[in-house]
């Protein structure tokens with residue numbers, strides 16, 4: 001296994017999006033890799049469940065302190081939620097770009113420069129970014145679906161990658177070795193690899209708990225992780241897993257087979273079953 005230290009850059013549309021690979025990022029922080037998490041928007045205009053619920057009420061029943069809440073105040077609390085969630089995984093380099101929503105690259109072309117500057121500064125070897133691919137329920141992409149913050153953040157990130165690697169900014173050009181998309185945006189038969197994050201389950205729940213502005217409760221957090229991480233785990237013979245899709249095939253010096261894949265190829269079913277059940281399996 002290579003002992004090279006990596007610099008990992010996670011670029012997200014909203015504060016919650018980084019969580020889809022948070023266990024994996026925690027593993028890399030523990031290995032001594034540097035991790036930077038960026039949120040392009042504060043998410044203040046989406047996932048404000050408290051405000052949404054208030055607006056569903058008749059006007060005379062609405063709580064004006066919620067309805068008239070200052071957007072800067074929401075942005076600030078969402079930034080704090082992101083920082084707290086990142087800290088759970090040992091991530092301290094957190095950047096909030098705070099572009100308004102709906103985030104559209106054509107409205108904020110300077111976002112490309114903002115991301116490019118971070119790439120130039122961090123010089124990441126691994127980029128985890130929003131998926132530029134989107135699909136509707138029948139599996140077809142449509143231009144209409146690209147009009148969302150996630151796809152537009154992907155677009156800005158691709159442009160920023162190109163800019164940072166071009167040297168056009170006057171800075172030394174930097175090309176990122178590997179680009180990955182979190183598996184949550186894909187079907188499971190499209191995953192390239194799955195990281196065993198069984199030891200990070202409790203921390204993933206804790207991270208969900210931080211997003212109070214999105215209406216998360218402890219019960220919600222636990223259920224979401226049980227189903228989300230558990231589904232990937234079940235599919236891959238792990239207790240819990242985080243999946244990834246590569247932006248393109250990698251060049252390798254010989255056929256790669258991971259240590260875990262080798263180890264588990266010929267293990268007794270009993271051992272696999274025990275791993276999938278987990279030590280706390282019967283508590284749930």
Ligand SMILES: [Zn+2]
Nearest residue numbers: 013014017150
């Ligand atoms: Zn999002």
